[in-house]
Amino acid sequence: MSTTAPALLVLEDGTVYEGSAYGALGTRFGEAVFATGMTGYQETLTDPSYARQIVVQTAPHIGNTGVNDEDPESRRIWVAGYVVRDAARRPSNWRSTRSLDEELVDQDVVGIRDVDTRAVTRRLRTAGAMRAGVFSGEVASRPRAELLDEVLSQPTMEGSRLAEEVSTQEAYVVEPGDHGWSDEPLAVVAALDLGIKTMTPVRMAERGLRVHVLPASAGFAEIREVAPDGVFLSNGPGDPATAASQVELLRQVLDAGIPFFGICFGNQILGRALGFGTYKLPFGHRGINQPVMDHATGKVEITSQNHGFAVDAPVGETVTAPQERYGRVVVSHSSLNDGVVEGLRCLDLPAFSVQYHPEAAAGPHDSAHLFDRFVDLLIAPTTDSAATGGTPTDA
Template sequence: MSSTTTEPAVLVLEDGRVFRGRAYGALGTALGEAVFSTGMTGYQETITDPSYAGQLVVQTAPHIGNTGVNAADAESRRIWVAGYVVRDPARRPSNWRAEGALDEQLAAQGVVGIQDVDTRAITRHLRDRGAMRGGIFSGDAARRPDAELVAAVTAAERMEGRALAETVTVPEPYVVEPAEHGWEGEVRHELVAVDLGLKSMTPHRFAERGVRVHVVPATAGWEQIAARRPSGVFFSNGPGDPATAERQIETLRAVLRSGTPFFGICFGNQLLGRALGFGTYKLVFGHRGINQPVLDRRTGRVEITAHNHGFAVDAPLEGPVTAPLEEFGRVEVSHVCLNDDVVEGLNCLDLPAFSVQYHPEAAAGPHDASYLFDRFVELMDSHRDGRADPTIDNADPRGAQDAQGAGAAQEGQH
């Protein structure tokens, strides 16, 4: 489907708001939760992020597709967005790394999109009214009466109560070797990463630090994890309502009871919160983009971070507090979003476990928070060495590495 198509398309929201444009990508119907992403770059990483499963993504950046698409920048094995909304797509890609055009890849994978709509107006509407169910209808589907289209949208599933992690997870385990990502020394640790919607850059970040990553499906239980005798366990980002992930929450509780170091990102942060006994709730319109300010409360540093979440942990900002499930001891909120005081990280004080709500692997996005991978490697080091205090050091986490500029050297380009 060429971006110059004359086929009609319409975006319909559940409150009856209608935006008319032209088809982009595949023709047909796409239903999902309408959300917006504020990233100025990284559209390919966005559409291939499994955390966007079940969502119609509105790009606030007006020009999309300028650099085309390529295999290296994909964050997963396929496009996961349910539908795609852009204002002004590129007529043709122009970049030496491009291997194809964005609209052609959308069409090839059956992803229905819409172009030539006022994405600023759509974003303002969603910001004021909240994320809501929506539908993109193109071609013959767009010619149906508006009332029929609104009815189709209001009959669709809401994001609350949707269990999606097991629908996007890897079907079989696989291993990411440090040597594949530039590490030249001996393997430092064996890590089990539970794929709840894992982005490919995350095991890359571990591997380049000398960690062998055993990626396992979301259905893996504690017995399967423990059989690999890991130095640590990681829970990834992922889509859906964390309240539905009871199986994964019980697995995580077993990890915590075992004393194995744990690190969680995004969905993994929400599941740590629920494993400790806290609740989760749905944000009005969520955090999605690569420019979100977060305060690390222990160092006082403000980090510009990449986000993609519509749910958050309901934990007290004043702390430390005893976890609602008292067997897990004390916990504190370690990071807070400066825009709205949403919990952006948890730190267990009596267990070797911590998590953050945002994306330190940052593909695409800023690398302010990449030190968290070093922090977890150090936590696994301390646990293996049998030090008395397995919790996270409260000193400046970046230490000498920041001063020497080594962190930037490790990041490279993605």
């Protein structure tokens, strides 16, 4: 370990957890959330959806496999702070190039170790995700009342607009020829980067799609410029209620009849584009072991998830979208843990979305077929069966 300096995790309800510094020394603020994955900590740290969040790992041993240059899901670590129980004293893996502690220091990420993460998780499950601060080094010796005041002065996740902060600033292209496909693409996709993970366009390129990744600020004209066969909206951080420009953009896509697929934040934006509301979950779904029911097939998929907001739509019935011009909509997937909406499909439009991560890096590959469904939709956009799991008239 780089240091044995003291550290504190302070929650907005006044709860304080003592530990030792992990990574850089200093102070960081964010929303405290817990992630249940037993592997994939490097992918978690570099997932842009965790921006402005302090991540508590429920798995007790973190850092065992070190860090490498192949597994990051974006250009940097995005978590605001990191909380672990037992940090590995040294990494042991043939792919490791450095320790996690070294990586946290290099990227100026303030963390805390030697914390009872079970107790923290139980607190968050009871009281809900809340504002928090990690204080390490000399600052941890300050009066706790002062530290709590600083935590309480921070903004909440509700009302936070973060996609533009994590998005690419320049458009780029992921070619199928670089991922085992012929140089000639099967179809072209415009993917709006709201916090996209590296593996998402790769999974599409592996299936023959040329993916133009565009900044979160891109408008409909920029999408038209790449002449896409379909549009994709990615995962990302923040409150979907703040994504008015992306909602309006998606309505233009739907009005033009362009096939659409969205995941995570993209699912919430589809919900809002159709006229449904969104709301904040008490403590969210974060991990790689989330059971989801596919209502079209009756099958259960174990999924990778990272979201704190959800779509407010009726489960178990076909309804006309509140924005009536989009026709009939059905909740295609729901959580078996708490019944939360995990997917939407339009019965009168070539559009569908899911709340979880079919690219699953790290995580199970139960849902990888959703990329195949998107390809089918692009190749034959007039047949709705690929998007709906049935005929256009199915309910």
